[in-house]
Amino acid sequence: MVQWPHERIVSMSVSADHRKEYDLSGLRLTAQRRAILCVLRATTEHPEAGWIYEQVRKELPRISLATVYRNLAQLAETGLVTELDVGGARRWDGQVKPHDHIVCLRCGSVEDLDVLADRERLEERVSQSSGFIVYTHQLYLQGLCPRCQREEALDTSTEA
Amino acid sequence: MVQWPHERIVSMSVSADHRKEYDLSGLRLTAQRRAILCVLRATTEHPEAGWIYEQVRKELPRISLATVYRNLAQLAETGLVTELDVGGARRWDGQVKPHDHIVCLRCGSVEDLDVLADRERLEERVSQSSGFIVYTHQLYLQGLCPRCQREEALDTSTEA
């Protein structure tokens, strides 16, 4: 269940208080937009659009999947959420402070990491060597999560 | 046009010489497999499956797109090519030596980089801090390539 910050949304309308809480820098504050952002900020799951859609639908049953996709794209462009390309369907992250990710190749789970030391210098270095203007960067690691390690061990011992 | 290493393929069959050149570690050496690998090794474009399909089709007009996808997946699993998740469709890299990539957000082009210093220690560090078994990692940077910088400048001056 999604946790709303202060109160449940009852109607489609949005109170003045919400406006301060969600600085959408230019984007209009709609109930849909707010709900999507709220769901994304309330989870550490790095979900796909479809999952976000299902969650938001509990509060706004008439929202459409297209609206979810459109909003995610806009929010990412505005820098309010982060797009993750970890193979398979796109995933989304409500956390925008730069950080890294590790993906489990068995179950697909994604966890946050903080690996890279001096991100600004890294971008600067690449900018100079490549001639690109560098906007951002992402480090993904791939592996096997602790839980899947246990399950693989179980599977192997059962096989024998 | 794709450059074949030594000779053009005429029939579907594969000579003994090719077997040494393409160590597929267990996978059978088919003309399709060889052509896909060859196309991928001959380009620096980091292409999508569809592009590879079009190239291979010049030599093997009856190859199917499904075969391209199946082979790319197998070759990646065998460690003979690298899968790239840079947003949009999947891309593929014939170069398997670990390296980094920068993507132009305007034109989608992808270039090779060598940014990270001690990859092994990086993986080891994450392995210890996260409990994951780390298989591999990838660093993507996003930005604006030199060519697109020029074109953006042109667009802006024309607008005014």
Added chain:
DNA sequence: GTCATTGCAAAACATTTGCATGCTA
């Protein structure tokens, strides 16, 4: 009131799968 935003339905893509046939080892 204006124009961004939405819901709905259809379309567009990218990718995968089932199955009979063909080919490598």
Added chain:
DNA sequence: TAGCATGCAAATGTTTTGCAATGAC
């Protein structure tokens, strides 16, 4: 000859788009 690999066609799953109606500012 065994079974991996292929071509074809159909299915799947994700993401985008057109358009009329709605709602934020």
